[in-house]
Each structure stands twice: as structure tokens, then as C-alpha cells.
Amino acid sequence: xxxxxxxxxxxxxxxANLLIGKTLAELAKLIKPGVTTKQLDKVAEEFxxxxxxxxxxxxxxxxxxxxxxxSICTSVNEQVVHGxxxxxxxxxxxxxxxxxxxxxxxxxxxSCYTFPVGEISAEVKKLLKTTKxxxxxxxxxxxxxxxxxxxxxxxxQHCEAQGYGVVREFVGHGVGHEMHEDPQVPNYGRRGxxxxxxxxxxxxxxxxxxMGTKDIYMQEDRWGIVTRDxxxxxxxxxxxxxxxxxADILSSFDEIExxxxxxxx
Ligand code: MG
Ligand code: MG
Numbered sequence: 001x002x003x004x005x006x007x008x009x010x011x012x013x014x015x016a017n018l019l020i021g022k023t024l025a026e027l028a029k030l031i032k033p034g035v036t037t038k039q040l041d042k043v044a045e046e047f048x049x050x051x052x053x054x055x056x057x058x059x060x061x062x063x064x065x066x067x068x069x070x071s072i073c074t075s076v077n078e079q080v081v082h083g084x085x086x087x088x089x090x091x092x093x094x095x096x097x098x099x100x101x102x103x104x105x106x107x108x109x110x111s112c113y114t115f116p117v118g119e120i121s122a123e124v125k126k127l128l129k130t131t132k133x134x135x136x137x138x139x140x141x142x143x144x145x146x147x148x149x150x151x152x153x154x155x156x157q158h159c160e161a162q163g164y165g166v167v168r169e170f171v172g173h174g175v176g177h178e179m180h181e182d183p184q185v186p187n188y189g190r191r192g193x194x195x196x197x198x199x200x201x202x203x204x205x206x207x208x209x210x211m212g213t214k215d216i217y218m219q220e221d222r223w224g225i226v227t228r229d230x231x232x233x234x235x236x237x238x239x240x241x242x243x244x245x246x247a248d249i250l251s252s253f254d255e256i257e258x259x260x261x262x263x264x265x
Contacts, residue, residue: 002174002182004200009107010241010248013175013202016053016109017239017251020100023047024113025255027072028263033092033118037074040098041085045071048102056101056108056179064222073099073112073223080208080216080225080233081170092118095128097235101179108179110204111251112237115260123211124232127164131209131234134158138187138205142240142247146197152189155207159187165214167233170225172206175239197242202250206237 005013026047027040048055048071055071062068068084075083075097076090083097090096099112114128134155141150156166172185183195187207210216212231219226227233241248 002195002201003176004198005176005202005241006200009176010200010202010250012105012107013109013239013241014250016102016104016107017111018109019048019051019053019102019104020109020111021252021255022051023100023102024098024111025259027098028115028256028259031090031096031115031117034089036087036089037076037083037085037096038087040074041070041072044100051104053102053104056103057099062222066222068223071100073097075099075224075233075235077232078227078230080167080210080227081235082223082225084221084223090117093120095120095124095232095234097233099235099237106177108175108177109251110175110179110237110239112206112235113253113256114234114236126162127209127211127232128234130159130162130164131207132236134207134209135205135236135238138207139238139240139247139249142197142203142205142242144197144199144242144244147192148183148185148194148197149189150191151205152186152194153191155205156188159207159209165210165212165227167208167210167214167216169216170208172204172237175202175204199243201242202239203242204237204239206235208233208235
């Protein structure tokens with residue numbers, strides 16, 4: 001069932017999503033060689049709770065049993081998504097995708113950003129740049145009158161043109177009272193296919209793109225998803241509302257990128 005959101009609901013979704021941008025900006029200040037993803041998780045959880053929200057990932061049930069133990073997913077290098085924060089220090093040249101979910105005033109935010117750790121190679125920089133571009137290419141298509149497949153096609157096309165793998169098993173989704181609502185938003189598909197996009201449809205678009213194969217496997221912890229060829233993968237995600245002419249992006253990378261710009265001057 002797809003629920004279109006009222007303007008009032010969209011504003012509540014925006015609040016939940018803007019808190020993620022602020023949380024990730026706090027983490028951006030800390031990300032450097034030697035820091036562990038567990039340390040980042042602790043900071044994120046405190047920051048989210050201090051702002052009156054709940055981290056939606058914490059306790060999220062796993063279909064194989066158990067629940068996610070942390071407030072953010074931290075996926076390093078060949079990990080694509082759902083990495084559990086751990087005590088392994090990040091190293092110079094790593095990348096870490098930090099996916100974050102919040103629930104605030106009954107609405108869920110969902111956004112992800114892939115961060116460089118120290119100095120990364122030109123090859124990996126290009127992967128990050130292309131994946132982020134693909135996200136915005138998808139968002140450009142998220143307007144009234146287009147179809148869901150237009151979003152999927154734009155993302156797939158942009159990434160495969162660079163020879164990258166587009167992960168199939170995990171997809172974007174509707175957002176609202178629940179973190180994952182209908183419809184599913186794949187990062188691959190055909191132009192002109194799928195549901196018609198209507199005003200007030202709120203979705204998360206989240207390309208998960210690998211430098212090599214699109215094939216993945218699940219780690220023994222039943223959470224972490226890794227590329228089969230162990231090549232690095234990137235993941236960027238915005239939540240947005242479909243509008244006429246131009247989507248309204250509800251999450252924000254502005255504060256994150258301000259921190260990154262200051263850091264790399
Ligand atoms: Mg997410
Ligand atoms: Mg999501």
C-alpha cells in the first residue's frame with residue numbers, strides 16, 4: 001500500500017531527515033585514520049537521542065533472527081550495506097558508508113553518505129563521485145508524471161556507463177511512519193515502467209554501486225553485505241518528496257560537505 005503524504009507530514013519527515021544530515025556532519029568531523037566505527041556509533045546514538053529522536057536501526061529485526069545492535073550501519077570498503085560498527089580502526093585510504101535512520105515525532109528519516117578516510121585513490125574518488133551523481137540523476141526523475149522505472153534507469157545507466165556494478169538485492173523504498181514503506185525503488189530498471197509518480201509520494205533513493213561486480217554475499221554475522229570480488233562499493237541516500245517539476249529533497253548533505261570541505265583544505 002502506498003501512502004501519499006500531506007504537506008504537514010512532509011514537514012515532519014523533513015525534520016527527521018535533517019537530523020540525519022546533522023548527525024552525519026558530527027561524524028564527518030571525527031572520521032580519520034585510527035577512529036573505530038564503534039566510536040562513531042556511540043557519538044551518533046547520543047546525538048540522535050539528545051535531539052529527541054530515536055535511532056531506528058537499533059533493534060531492527062533480522063529475518064534470520066536477532067536484531068541490529070547499533071544506531072548506524074558502517075560499511076567499510078568492500079562492504080556494501082548493513083555493516084555492524086566494530087573495534088577495527090579505520091585506515092588511511094578506506095571509505096566508510098554511514099547509513100543512518102531516525103524516528104522523530106512519529107516519522108522516519110533515512111539517509112546515507114560515503115566518506116573518505118584520509119587520502120583515497122583517484123579510482124575510489126571516481127566511484128564516490130559517480131555514485132553520488134547517480135543519486136541526483138535519479139532524483140531528477142522523481143517528479144510528478146514520470147514513472148518509477150525512470151528513476152531506476154537513470155541510476156543504472158549512469159553507473160554502468162563507467163563499468164560499475166549496480167547491486168540488485170537491495171533497493172530504495174517509500175518512507176513515512178515506517179522506515180521501509182511501499183514502493184520499492186530499485187537502482188536498475190526500464191524507462192517508462194512501474195508506477196506513476198504522484199505529488200506527495202515520499203521515497204528514499206539509494207544507489208549501492210560497486211567498482212567491480214554487482215554480485216554480493218552476506219557475512220557470517222547475517223548483516224554485512226560484501227561485494228563478491230571484494231572491490232569497494234559506495235552508497236548515497238536521500239529521502240525526498242515527489243513534486244511537480246522538481247523533487248523536494250528532505251535530507252541534506254550540506255552540513256556534511258561543509259565539514260568535509262573545511263577538512264580537506
Ligand atoms: Mg538508509
Ligand atoms: Mg533506505
